[in-house]
Amino acid sequence: MSTELTEAQKLLELRNRIDAIDDDIARLIAARARCAQDVAEVKKANLPDDARILFYRPEREAQVLRKVMEQNQGPLSNEEMARLFREIMSACLALENPVKVAYLGPEGTFTQQAALKHFGHSAVVLPFPTIDDVFREVESGAVNYGVVPVENSTEGVVNHTLDNFLGSNLKICGEVELRIHHNLLVSDVTSVNNISRIYSHSQSLAQCRNWLDAHYPKAERIAVNSNAEAARRLKGEWNAAAIAGSLAAERYELKILSEKIEDQPDNSTRFLIIGTQQVPASGVDKTSIVVSTRNEPGALHNLLEPFHRHGIDLTRVETRPSRSGVWTYVFFIDFSGHVDDDAIRQVLQDLPERVADLKLLGSYPKAVL
């Protein structure tokens, strides 16, 4: 009886403390929102009355999030803290003009998840059926930004996004990463030798194709609506497995038979934020360019030399056939740094004499998490 009372007393005290903290948090969030309004007022003061401008600043947001994560000492994970701050910033920003974002739909896809992860739930996010539509919506000014997948979705989708930049003046204003690891899951009653069916989303099946060919060449691969759906199907099945994330194993009480079976070890799906804005440096940035070379031996090597010389870290090079001629290629190149950095300014000055054409797609904050 006496311990129970003590427990009740302890709980009451803790709840009172939480209530006091909540009061402070609410007060501070309101104060933050008022500051955001003041920022908007100051900016509006020098504008005509009817100018609807957007107060979203990708580089500032990235800085805030990085600081929150650096200073975080738990118990919440960096990811959770960043998520809460995204939502707070999203709510404050929406007081003026909610950010309008077009994404490659339909609803419920990873791209929607990426859009909400980046812009928070106070943004207005709208699905569009094709990548072309997303580009068109941003170009027309109907929305402020677009979100499109660029890596590690079906091969066609990636290329389609890149190709769209060739005929567009849109800039890259940011990137979002969703990290995805795949596992082979089975229910308790399944043994390795019995697996004759493997469920997963078609994209996940594609991302683990080599591994499946090597380990389960005879198992039938069955594409279902989502990886969660695949995991759920296993209940009571003794001859089936599913490819899904580790969370799904926990959710559905499945055994992880093999971990990280994706063919590409760093299997994160990457998305680009496209817009009309040239984003100032945030301190940890990336730059994307597209160049076409003259059709001659060593062209790519020649093109990359200045990056090497200036010690610039190339993060990605993609080769795509040019739209303008047979056997001509364009290269999409990502590298660390901002176009305002001295080293990068020098590289971009050196490049034109080495290439047929050069287009800056944008400098933008590296994905925060």
Add this chain to the structure above:
Amino acid sequence: MSTELTEAQKLLELRNRIDAIDDDIARLIAARARCAQDVAEVKKANLPDDARILFYRPEREAQVLRKVMEQNQGPLSNEEMARLFREIMSACLALENPVKVAYLGPEGTFTQQAALKHFGHSAVVLPFPTIDDVFREVESGAVNYGVVPVENSTEGVVNHTLDNFLGSNLKICGEVELRIHHNLLVSDVTSVNNISRIYSHSQSLAQCRNWLDAHYPKAERIAVNSNAEAARRLKGEWNAAAIAGSLAAERYELKILSEKIEDQPDNSTRFLIIGTQQVPASGVDKTSIVVSTRNEPGALHNLLEPFHRHGIDLTRVETRPSRSGVWTYVFFIDFSGHVDDDAIRQVLQDLPERVADLKLLGSYPKAVL
């Protein structure tokens, strides 16, 4: 030049203030999370080591949210403040055991939206294809809660949820409301007389059927995937309209031809949280019961009399055929108050002599927003 400098200075000062506020918010959120951990520790102290219990308390959460909204003086709306606090509570709670929630899928539906609105994005929410599946998952203990629509979706769905309670021991632990108003939207180039096609989601078309019969009896009604999709289709169409929310009008720059055209003026979609928990009183609660009457005249009147006598506010009565006999009915009754309130305890004592069967489905916090 001098105003520009002043603007820059003002902005810098505001940003510094925001940075300081952010530091405080981050510190307080971490402190709150530590308190939540302490609460869990105190509770666990009297439990066996392997007991995984859930620390989610619906009544406490409702109280916190109501207080936040009462004290809110802007500039953020009550809805945004409540949303941010849901997310903060959701993140703190997930430190111990993330809440697992089954909802009627697929992903991207209003029911998912309701689940995330109620439990926040740190909860694990899982789609299931039927209402029966959702009930089964909760009954088996695989998830902590289920979310199912109960009002104003297609007629069949509602009844199906109610009928499920007849054969289940699950309790109602909460409710969620999503308010939905429909409007008739057209593009600038469309005049009223030209409308020959009306796009919308099939549910929205159903919810405006009478109004459409009265106003546009000859227009073809075309069901599309979502109301947003319907609105988007109008671009450049001169003889079509869409039914969608006012947000869609703003997003797609459409004209609102007629407002609030839903047949039921209070068109909110309501969802129930189902679980195994008996929720303590939060202060503003609702109770749901299901009763079957003997098949005699005046049975319903007789049944409702004690409510009237004790001044209890009935919020809803639904009549459903009983599963057990021809021409027998069961009544689902919602009323204000908690089963621990004196008046309601008395009514529940009076009822058994007036009915054939009585089952308490649960007392739970009224939807906060």
